[in-house]
Amino acid sequence: MSTYDYDVIVVGTGPGGEGAAMKACKEGKKVAIIEKYKEVGGGCTHWGTIPSKALRQAVQRVIQFNRNRWFKEACGGRLHLTFPQLLSSATDVIKKQVDMRDGFYERNNLDLLYGTASFVDENTMQVKPNAGGKVKKITAKVFVLAPGSHPYRPDDVDFNHHNVFDSDTILDLDFTPRSITIYGAGVIGSEYASIFQGLGVKVNLINTHSTLLAFLDEEIVHALSHDMRNQGVVIRSSEEYDSIIPDDKSVVTQLVSGKKIKTDIFLWANGRTGNFDDLALDKVGITPNSRGQINVNENYQVEGKEHIYAVGDFIGYPSLASAAYDQGRFAATHIVDGFCDATLVKDIPTGIYTNPEISSVGYTEKELTEQKVPYETGYSRFDSLARAQISGETQGLLKIIFHSETLQILGVHCFGDQAAEIIHIGQAIMSQKGEANTLLYFTNTTFNYPTMAEAYRVAALNGLNRLDNH
Template structure:
């Protein structure tokens, strides 16, 4: 056991921890980072964003191959890859991401330690690597907790059963199921519903609410429901489980409505919990809520002002993109006592279903409730030359703008490359005054043929409604 003092100790190497540690190191501070996993990158790299999106990409490429007559005729049959085969496509991406991020810490002379962190007092913690390795004691002037989250697991469900998975363990499934029941129709549940349906699995998507992803613009949410059903996903709204019964040949789920659904496997995708267990926080006066999340102020300070928290462990917005910025902002405040930067008012959402969804700004429902006079402009992908060339004609771009000032109020996109397309509009929305005006899209020349051209089409469509 040894004692080492640092200016800042960061707990976690996901996006939030990386943003915080890099900012502090660039400011000349002595920084140590603690990661309980044996590799850096956090849940984003190893169990969440990167592997699931790499898996989705591989499945989409397989679909593209199988739906192309030229490719299929050349092979003589459809291309069939197992779930484990497709998962392996993510391994090289994860390996490259891990190596790159490990190099960041080495180049910035940040001390990296692996093990479970636990506070001994307000300025000291120990790192236990497990086994017979003696714990290391570290001290610091300040701390940033970026420990992330893990899937919420109800106590009455046996997650040790070989056919019951959560969104972490599903990435280690060694078989290709014929059928899957996904409990929870949030972002993760909808994304995996697309993934497994596009593999040819029978999918039941159970939603405890009356509408998929109700935070989205209603037209986009309804489009998602339509296309998931069109692909063959069975969506079951307003359902709650009563008993989950693991069997030798599948999982039988009993619902409070009286329904029973049997599937080869169950994927539980209903909520996440902050990684705050066994960290000694309660003894410091920092008490996580019932979902393991830490309360912070506008500058990411906890109940103890020298201990900050960022990312999934503080709850909303629980996005990798936002967590990185939160880490940088927390480190800036920690070092300088203030931070002029904050998260953007409207954080873009990216939902990687097939087709994908992205939006930024306000929805029609929000504008109507606020009695804001707005108009709508649409561009349907089926009318765009680029979409016709690629064959990705499902989708649309939707612009909401003020009828009088022409200020852009919301951008909603459904279809191929939606998460990329939305950033063009986000950049214009961020401008002040008349620069944030739908006329920009009418008077700007776009490359042709591109998906970006949808902005010009949607802007003209909306302006034509003002007459």
């Protein structure tokens, strides 16, 4: 009989923790999962992926309505919604996600404990209840740490001020500002720039790098930058703040370059750090790096601590909800079987929910040029597709990068409506072996018409024409 209370204790109910707990439980392990917040789901559900994407979807619907003159005439003019009104749509989705996940834990007989988890020793954790009360100590043979991350907060920015926000607290905004400065033009900053611009807010996007989203294909980035500027977003690149000074009615952002930007509110969207503060990692000899993350091996075991696993944002790249869930399942498989042959797919798709959205999988032109790989490109512009013309979402393009000799698909990049959905067709073909992964799949396949998926056939034919013209 086991000398431990549990076979596995999981910390965090976000995608990584959920994946690990469910897999271990279904394989017959006795599992406890600890959640610090009052509801399950983690940062993904409550402050990150779900609310920001729900907000963006609501804004997109308003834009689509106002773009359609028939709708406007029928309803007597443009549709205007406030930021709090849009947040209500996110609240509905969050509740549905929480209820669904509560059901997972209930049906699978996991012990779900609410409170702050911290190590006592190598095999013991204590759980301090959120509402006070008695601290509970529990033991386990194995631990999976999936505490997630939170926005990095520099000490010289007053986040207690009512006009200064980060990507978590922006969801508490109870009015629609006239103007906003967003500091950080990564994925989060770019998405919120699109959301606020869609509400008619004047947006200043401060980019600490020379280009937006440098990990993306340059042509796609240029399309996004051009579209954002056309919609009124002011992008200021290669800038850093010197000071951020709020008062009762506004916030002044002083840049190192000498510029001063005064807006109603300020949103910090520059970096995240792991949630390690409460875990008492020193009790088990673990030291996070400067970004609050810890190093793991290929089985997600913490270096030097084989009975402690870590997944999700807590270990860094790729810091995606989808990848975290897989990492949790892989870690649990290793716990149960002693090995795990499954790994994250080589080509992990990126989805960025700007307006229009961006999605990408595989290599960029720059990467292939540096590797001296001979390639060619094929394009399909959305304004030529019947489905895009019907929906009115004609802004965008699909770009296929392929080997100019073997025709193997090397990368797919999409900018436009439903890009994050469209990309998975390319991902599926890229994962095939041999001749199944070539441009000819798209030229020889009959697509539904009219669809956005038809863009693959158009882009493939365009690419073959480029080869013929050499």
